[in-house]
Amino acid sequence: MLRAEHSIVVYANGQAWPDRLTRSRHGHYVDYAGRMLAVYKSGAGLTRRELHRSIENVLAAEPDCDRRRIAAFCKLLDECAEFQRDPHGAAAALRLQVFASAARCHPLVSRPDRMFSHGEMEVKRQIALELGRPWDEISGALYADVMACQRLRKFHGYPSAEALLSWYNVRQLQACLYRAESLSVTPGRDFKTILRCAKLCRLLHEVRRLAPGLYRIELSGPASVLEQTRRYGVNLARFVPALLACRDWSMQAIVRTRRGGRVRLEISGADGLCAHSPPPPEFDSSVEETFAKAFGDERAGWRLCREGAVLHEGQTTFVPDFVFRRADGREVFLEIVGFWTPRYLEKKRETLCRFRRYRIVLVVARRNARVAANSRDDLIVYRKAIDPDEVVRALDHLSPGATGV
Numbered sequence: 001m002l003r004a005e006h007s008i009v010v011y012a013n014g015q016a017w018p019d020r021l022t023r024s025r026h027g028h029y030v031d032y033a034g035r036m037l038a039v040y041k042s043g044a045g046l047t048r049r050e051l052h053r054s055i056e057n058v059l060a061a062e063p064d065c066d067r068r069r070i071a072a073f074c075k076l077l078d079e080c081a082e083f084q085r086d087p088h089g090a091a092a093a094l095r096l097q098v099f100a101s102a103a104r105c106h107p108l109v110s111r112p113d114r115m116f117s118h119g120e121m122e123v124k125r126q127i128a129l130e131l132g133r134p135w136d137e138i139s140g141a142l143y144a145d146v147m148a149c150q151r152l153r154k155f156h157g158y159p160s161a162e163a164l165l166s167w168y169n170v171r172q173l174q175a176c177l178y179r180a181e182s183l184s185v186t187p188g189r190d191f192k193t194i195l196r197c198a199k200l201c202r203l204l205h206e207v208r209r210l211a212p213g214l215y216r217i218e219l220s221g222p223a224s225v226l227e228q229t230r231r232y233g234v235n236l237a238r239f240v241p242a243l244l245a246c247r248d249w250s251m252q253a254i255v256r257t258r259r260g261g262r263v264r265l266e267i268s269g270a271d272g273l274c275a276h277s278p279p280p281p282e283f284d285s286s287v288e289e290t291f292a293k294a295f296g297d298e299r300a301g302w303r304l305c306r307e308g309a310v311l312h313e314g315q316t317t318f319v320p321d322f323v324f325r326r327a328d329g330r331e332v333f334l335e336i337v338g339f340w341t342p343r344y345l346e347k348k349r350e351t352l353c354r355f356r357r358y359r360i361v362l363v364v365a366r367r368n369a370r371v372a373a374n375s376r377d378d379l380i381v382y383r384k385a386i387d388p389d390e391v392v393r394a395l396d397h398l399s400p401g402a403t404g405v
Contacts, residue, residue: 001237006072007175016255016265018176019069020169020273032058033161040077040155048083049148076167080157083150091145098142101127170244170275174237176265180221180253183236188248188269191215192310195319197242200288201235204344206351207310207317215317220344223256241275287365288321288336291386300392301326309333313354320360324395332359332395336386359398361391 008019021029039054046054052074059065059073086092102108105118112119128135143149158164177183187194195217198205204220222233243249250268257263267273295304305323311333320333337348352360362379363386380390 001178001234002072002075002171002175004175006068006075006171007178008066008068008072008172009176011257011261011263014263016176016253016257016263018169018172018265019066020172021165026064026165029165030161032062033164036073036077037157037161037164040081040152041157043152043155046152047149048078048152051077051152072168072171073164076164076171077155080155081152082154082156084144084153085150086145089145091141091143094138094141095143097131098127098138101130166274169273170241173267173273174240176255177236177240177253178222178233179256179258180236180265181223181256181262182221183219183251183253185217185219185243185249185251186210187215187217187246190246190249194243194246194249197239199319199321201239201242202288203232203235203239206347207319209312209315209317221253221255244269244273244275287382287384287386291336291388291391292322294385295388295391299388300396302332302392302395303327311355311358316351316354318351318355318358326399330399332361332398334361334363334391336363337365361394361398363391 010017010019035058036055039051039058043051043054055074055077056070059070102123105123107116108118108120108123109116110120112122124135128138131138140151144151158167185194185198195205195207195215198217198219204225206218208216208218210216219236222229222236225232243251247269251266253265255263255265292304297304302324303326305325309320309323311318311320320335322334324332324334335348337345348362352362364379364381366381366383380386380394
């Protein structure tokens with residue numbers, strides 16, 4: 001994601017407009033993008049500072065280019081690059097050696113005289129002899145742990161100059177949504193795909209049925225989450241490219257301004273934003289994947305089914321994380337609560353009460369257990385991973401003949 005210093009948003013008439021490069025106004029940026037990619041493709045061995053200065057030079061003559069836009073391009077290019085690291089603190093140790101040796105000759109001057117006899121070049125030569133390394137090599141490694149001085153090892157790049165510009169637009173949208181309080185997505189043909197992506201990204205969501213075959217997915221924004229805001233913002237950022245890859249949808253968001261106001265952001269699949277992203281994985285790298293692997297395809301007669309089930313009660317819709325079925329036709333659903341807010345948990349309690357005629361197992365992280373304690377009597381609480389055997393016991397408890405949800 002872009003950081004706050006890279007985000008460019010125009011607020012007008014109660015709406016937010018993230019910075020966007022269009023063909024009609026910014027067609028000439030394709031040439032800039034090609035030149036910027038060339039800088040990184042041929043920049044192996046250069047420092048971040050040197051690469052960023054080259055990017056500034058590429059865009060120096062462009063009158064319609066905010067400095068934040070330049071910094072955003074540098075960030076995008078850095079994201080696809082590998083830089084030399086200093087995980088073992090070699091640079092810090094080298095500085096201690098060099099500075100300790102140089103301190104014996106303090107002060108250093110460029111031209112020694114009778115008063116100051118220690119010349120800089122001669123002292124550097126002596127230090128190089130002590131360390132058994134050329135001074136140029138020492139100088140290059142002296143601040144290798146400083147980000148601006150890290151040297152480019154490899155650049156993976158973007159498929160094309162157009163792809164770089166497309167990702168710029170997507171990143172600006174993501175940065176704007178990092179300040180969102182709430183989002184409302186109205187999907188069309190790709191409802192199940194969009195919902196699956198929201199669940200894989202572990203977003204707080206609620207689904208409402210507007211009409212037969214028409215739904216609205218309401219999502220909590222990072223600005224509404226009480227804890228782990230950054231992590232939740234990253235999850236939302238991962239959801240955005242997946243949404244852009246779908247068809248026939250619209251989204252409205254309530255976004256906080258830096259001065260504390262609230263504005264609307266509206267976007268749809270017809271706006272032409274494209275993320276060039278691969279399809280979402282089957283699982284988010286989270287508790288859900290670990291549990292599915294531990295449970296297996298079948299356990300104790302219960303078969304785990306990944307296909308989503310859409311449950312309806314009037315206009316309210318509930319889509320649980322997992323469906324478990326037995327050969328005799330019994331069916332139990334499982335819902336995992338990860339991120340939460342008091343309002344979200346309260347709505348979850350209301351949803352479970354409304355869907356009482358369905359058999360639903362609720363799984364809650366230990367940090368949420370105290371808040372969710374009143375939601376049901378037989379919820380499963382996990383700390384790091386969900387115990388498959390405990391889930392089986394809950395499934396058997398909720399099979400026909402058991403009471404409650």
